[in-house]
Structures are given as C-alpha cells and as structure tokens.
Amino acid sequence: MNTPTLALDVGGTKLAAALVDTAGRVLRSTRRRTPAVGVWDEVSAMLRDVRGSAPIRGIGISCVGPIDLMAGTVSPVNITEWMRFPLRDRVAALVGDLPVALANDGVCMALGEQRHGARGGSPYLFGVVVSTGVGGGLVAGGRPVLGRSGNAGHVGHVVVEPGGDPCGCGGRGCLETVTSGPHLVRWARQRGWAGDDAAALATSARAGDAVARRAFRRGGLALGRALASVAAVCDVDLIVLGGGVAEAAELLLDPTREALAEHARLEFLRSARVVPASLGSAGGLVGAAALLDA
Numbered sequence: 001m002n003t004p005t006l007a008l009d010v011g012g013t014k015l016a017a018a019l020v021d022t023a024g025r026v027l028r029s030t031r032r033r034t035p036a037v038g039v040w041d042e043v044s045a046m047l048r049d050v051r052g053s054a055p056i057r058g059i060g061i062s063c064v065g066p067i068d069l070m071a072g073t074v075s076p077v078n079i080t081e082w083m084r085f086p087l088r089d090r091v092a093a094l095v096g097d098l099p100v101a102l103a104n105d106g107v108c109m110a111l112g113e114q115r116h117g118a119r120g121g122s123p124y125l126f127g128v129v130v131s132t133g134v135g136g137g138l139v140a141g142g143r144p145v146l147g148r149s150g151n152a153g154h155v156g157h158v159v160v161e162p163g164g165d166p167c168g169c170g171g172r173g174c175l176e177t178v179t180s181g182p183h184l185v186r187w188a189r190q191r192g193w194a195g196d197d198a199a200a201l202a203t204s205a206r207a208g209d210a211v212a213r214r215a216f217r218r219g220g221l222a223l224g225r226a227l228a229s230v231a232a233v234c235d236v237d238l239i240v241l242g243g244g245v246a247e248a249a250e251l252l253l254d255p256t257r258e259a260l261a262e263h264a265r266l267e268f269l270r271s272a273r274v275v276p277a278s279l280g281s282a283g284g285l286v287g288a289a290a291l292l293d294a
C-alpha cells in the first residue's frame with residue numbers, strides 16, 4: 001500500500017504543496033510566491049488543487065518558525081498576517097479525520113534528507129537551511145527532535161560575534177546576522193559591491209570579485225564555527241547544508257568545512273562531515289510527508 005501524503009511547505013517567500021509517496025517521491029506539486037495578504041486562501045487553494053480527488057493518508061506541514069506545537073500555531077517572521085495563526089487546525093478542517101503533523105522547516109529538511117536524501121542517511125544528522133534567514137533541524141536516533149515548543153534547531157541564533165550586528169530576534173551577533181543571504185549582501189555592499197541579491201553575489205564571487213569572495217568566506221567561517229558547537233552538543237556525524245544561499249555550494253562549503261575542522265577537535269567530532277543537501281527545494285515537502293512516519 002502506497003497511499004500518498006499531502007505535504008505543505010510554507011516559507012517566507014514561497015509556498016509549495018505536493019503529493020508525496022512513502023518512498024519520498026514527489027508525485028505532483030505546485031509552487032507559488034507567498035502573497036503579502038490572503039496567505040491562507042492561497043494555501044487552501046493549493047492543497048485542494050494538488051490533491052484533486054486522490055486518496056491521501058494524512059497531511060504533513062513544514063512551516064518557517066517560530067511555531068508553537070502545543071497550540072498548533074505558527075508565527076512566521078515574514079508572514080505578518082500570521083501571528084499565532086492556527087495552521088494545524090485550519091488544515092485539519094480541510095481533511096476531516098486524517099492525521100495532520102506539523103514541524104518547523106529546518107526539522108522537515110533534516111528529516112527529508114535523513115530518510116530520502118542521497119548522502120548516506122546517518123541516524124544522527126543536523127540540517128541547516130541558509131536563505132533569507134538561517135534555520136536548522138536535528139534528527140537523532142532516526143527521529144526528528146522537535147523540542148518543547150517545536151523550535152529546536154534554531155541554529156541561526158547561535159551567537160558567533162559577541163556584540164555584533166543587531167538580529168531580528170532582538171539579540172546581537174547571531175549567525176543569521178553574518179551568514180544569511182541579506183546579510184552577506186549588505187556586508188558586501190558596504191564594501192563597494194554593487195549587486196542586489198545573494199545569487200548575484202555568488203555570480204560575482206565565481207567571477208573572482210574579491211569583496212564577494214570575502215563575503216562568502218566570512219559567512220562560511222561563521223557557519224562552520226556555529227556547526228562545530230552544534231556537533232559537540234548534539235553528537236551528530238552528518239551535517240546537510242541546504243537553502244537558496246547554500247546552493248552556491250562550493251563558495252560556502254569550503255570555508256564551512258575549514259572552520260569545522262579547526263574547531264571540532266574532540267575525537268567523537270572528527271568524523272562529522274558537511275555535505276550539500278541532495279533533495280533541493282523538495283526537501284521540505286519530502287520531510288513534511290515523512291513526519292507521519294516519525
């Protein structure tokens with residue numbers, strides 16, 4: 001029996017819905033930009049469209065945090081009309097008695113890579129998503145670690161520069177203020193680079209632009225330092241790097257690996273590897289579907 005799961009991936013800039021089978025294959029999917037208003041109307045229409053009349057065994061939801069698993073609510077920073085929005089109940093009302101599972105996007109990415117990625121499936125894996133922000137999620141013993149409120153894995157708020165730039169969370173010097181796409185771009189622009197976004201920054205870096213190359217190197221070194229701490233606390237042996245900015249893989253991966261090797265010195269840490277994500281933008285959907293078996 002391979003009845004598919006309906007999967008939903010809510011991001012700050014894009015929405016995605018799909019039918020995913022139990023082998024992690026995306027059978028049918030749809031993707032839209034996250035609208036400024038009317039997000040729930042868009043999400044519910046996408047779920048109806050992609051499901052059609054197909055039988056499903058339940059719904060898995062990946063949502064950018066913060067979330068509140070006890071209440072089933074979500075408060076994504078980039079979706080201002082969703083403050084403590086009851087996403088789990090709204091989705092459940094669409095499907096009657098079927099199971100509905102919700103987790104933050106970092107956990108879903110990590111679980112998708114652990115269950116269905118091409119990179120080895122270690123049961124002790126940390127997934128990092130570098131895009132508009134920096135998120136993450138932990139799988140330990142083959143199971144997703146959600147935390148008390150559903151927010152475990154928020155690696156973007158590990159402090160890498162005490163007294164550094166202000167962060168959207170209210171703190172200072174968080175990893176997100178160094179390595180996220182908008183902050184890489186801002187740092188480069190302050191030093192004379194003239195482009196607009198992280199994709200253009202990656203193009204410049206590949207073309208040899210010195211400021212662009214330094215921006216990625218600085219971001220990767222900070223990421224590697226944070227991941228050395230994550231690996232020490234969580235005892236993982238595989239770290240999977242995904243998200244739009246991380247698709248500039250070699251630019252970020254090389255300095256990340258360099259800093260991890262420099263700081264992760266204890267014997268149990270030396271086998272920790274950093275690899276690029278293998279499921280790309282489908283990782284959140286595949287992981288959301290896998291929540292039903294977690």
Ligand SMILES: [Zn+2]
Pocket residue numbers: 156157167168169170171172174176
């Ligand atoms: Zn922060």
